[in-house]
Amino acid sequence: MSWTKAIILVGGPSVGTRFRPLSLSLPKPLFPIAGEPIIRHHIDALVKVDSIREILLVGFFENEIFNRFLTEVQLSYPHVTFRYLREYQSLGTGGGLYHFRDEILSGNPDYFFVVHADIACSFPFNEFLQYHKSHKGSATIMGTKVNKEDANRYGCLVSSETGVVTHYVEKPQSFVSDLISCGVYLFDPCIFEEMRKSVLDRRSIRDEEDEYGNVIYKLSGNADVVRLEQDILRPMASTGKLFVYTLKENDFWMQIKTAEQALPANNLYLHHLHKQPKPGHTRSSSCVVDASQNSNIPSVNYQINTPSRNQNFELVPPVYIHPTALIHPTAKIGPNVSVGPRVIIERGVRIKNAIILDGTEIKNDSLVMNSIVGWDSKLGSWSRVQGEPVMPNQADKSKNASILGKECKVADEIVIRSCLVLPHKELKSSVHDEVVM
Numbered sequence: 001m002s003w004t005k006a007i008i009l010v011g012g013p014s015v016g017t018r019f020r021p022l023s024l025s026l027p028k029p030l031f032p033i034a035g036e037p038i039i040r041h042h043i044d045a046l047v048k049v050d051s052i053r054e055i056l057l058v059g060f061f062e063n064e065i066f067n068r069f070l071t072e073v074q075l076s077y078p079h080v081t082f083r084y085l086r087e088y089q090s091l092g093t094g095g096g097l098y099h100f101r102d103e104i105l106s107g108n109p110d111y112f113f114v115v116h117a118d119i120a121c122s123f124p125f126n127e128f129l130q131y132h133k134s135h136k137g138s139a140t141i142m143g144t145k146v147n148k149e150d151a152n153r154y155g156c157l158v159s160s161e162t163g164v165v166t167h168y169v170e171k172p173q174s175f176v177s178d179l180i181s182c183g184v185y186l187f188d189p190c191i192f193e194e195m196r197k198s199v200l201d202r203r204s205i206r207d208e209e210d211e212y213g214n215v216i217y218k219l220s221g222n223a224d225v226v227r228l229e230q231d232i233l234r235p236m237a238s239t240g241k242l243f244v245y246t247l248k249e250n251d252f253w254m255q256i257k258t259a260e261q262a263l264p265a266n267n268l269y270l271h272h273l274h275k276q277p278k279p280g281h282t283r284s285s286s287c288v289v290d291a292s293q294n295s296n297i298p299s300v301n302y303q304i305n306t307p308s309r310n311q312n313f314e315l316v317p318p319v320y321i322h323p324t325a326l327i328h329p330t331a332k333i334g335p336n337v338s339v340g341p342r343v344i345i346e347r348g349v350r351i352k353n354a355i356i357l358d359g360t361e362i363k364n365d366s367l368v369m370n371s372i373v374g375w376d377s378k379l380g381s382w383s384r385v386q387g388e389p390v391m392p393n394q395a396d397k398s399k400n401a402s403i404l405g406k407e408c409k410v411a412d413e414i415v416i417r418s419c420l421v422l423p424h425k426e427l428k429s430s431v432h433d434e435v436v437m
């Protein structure tokens with residue numbers, strides 16, 4: 001039987017700047033969406049491929065950043081090996097693959113997936129693999145159709161009827177195609193030969209042999225930086241070895257570049273997971289739950305919402321609520337809401353289209369809508385944190401969600417509308433359409 005590996009390109013501290021203020025407190029790949037770190041969704045989908053035996057995270061964050069995450073996924077999926085490989089500097093989307101080629105090729109996998117971390121997708125990896133096996137190429141790109149006017153923000157593909165990619169243009173000036181690359185690839189190991197050629201061509205240097213006859217490559221300056229898309233895939237487009245697999249109608253895909261794009265990603269994953277719940281997640285299928293029972297914590301009068309007990313606040317699915325969150329019976333939550341661990345939500349609070357991060361407290365009669373509230377923040381009574389709805393892959397920047405960084409405080413009765421608030425800010429007067437620094 002054939003076997004496969006997967007590499008998730010997690011980037012490093014200098015990428016993901018558009019994800020501020022949230023990436024100031026947590027690396028973007030670990031930011032929770034629908035109750036799970038972004039890259040956990042990738043892993044949960046990858047392990048559904050029977051032949052996957054190893055998943056490598058490749059990036060240039062400090063090693064410790066992923067320790068806890070890797071321990072958790074290793075416990076969940078003991079039959080798969082997980083490792084983090086650290087680039088000594090940012091090597092681009094192809095440089096890390098080339099640098100760690102021996103690690104990737106060890107054990108002689110038949111194929112390997114490469115997946116960008118900063119996307120949300122239904123990830124039909126099994127169908128993708130079947131398609132790759134069915135053609136004679138050495139690489140397959142996962143592609144999707146987007147609106148014509150948005151296409152030039154992505155890598156654009158032109159393909160034949162049989163799926164052979166004939167042109168690949170990264171972020172073209174003018175319209176080329178509405179079929180774009182999703183940042184998900186499947187390669188045969190021979191791709192490293194293409195990479196080697198491309199790297200050497202780009203460096204305009206020749207292989208040399210050392211005194212023992214081993215091939216050595218001359219490196220200079222930043223020559224290890226390789227852009228997978230421009231340096232490897234674009235030249236392959238004319239060779240007939242590059243194919244595209246196009247996502248089907250019931251699939252979804254979007255990029256997560258800015259902090260507010262976490263909101264539509266949250267909606268997509270919640271709807272997706274609501275259809276196929278995973279054990280351990282509280283995803284209620286009932287719309288309204290009886291609020292008159294189970295207020296059995298007299299001192300605070302909240303309902304502890306665990307999967308084993310009835311929820312007795314009003315819930316409009318889909319939502320994700322961590323089992324340690326405390327939610328008052330008169331609160332109304334949903335749709336499209338994720339509530340993290342140890343969050344406290346008081347009486348009469350209304351939340352929709354929002355992510356409420358760990359340890360946040362929301363006082364009575366407040367509203368949170370189209371917003372993300374950062375870790376350990378405090379929202380006063382009758383406050384409002386709201387923004388405009390954000391669509392997947394939306395380019396229009398005139399409409400913004402509200403994003404509060406870690407440990408922000410909003411005073412009673414204050415309105416925050418379409419603002420980006422840096423961590424540790426105290427908001428004592430109402431603000432609209434501002435970056436609060």
Ligand code: GTP
Nearest residue numbers: 009010011015058059090091092093096116117118
């Ligand atoms: P932008 O629109 O400019 O962001 O371009 P893009 O969509 O092509 O994204 P980009 O190439 O910057 O990143 C795509 C994915 O690769 C993301 O998940 C990044 O975290 C990851 N990535 C980017 N640069 C590096 C790098 O130097 N090393 C590694 N390992 N990953 C990277």
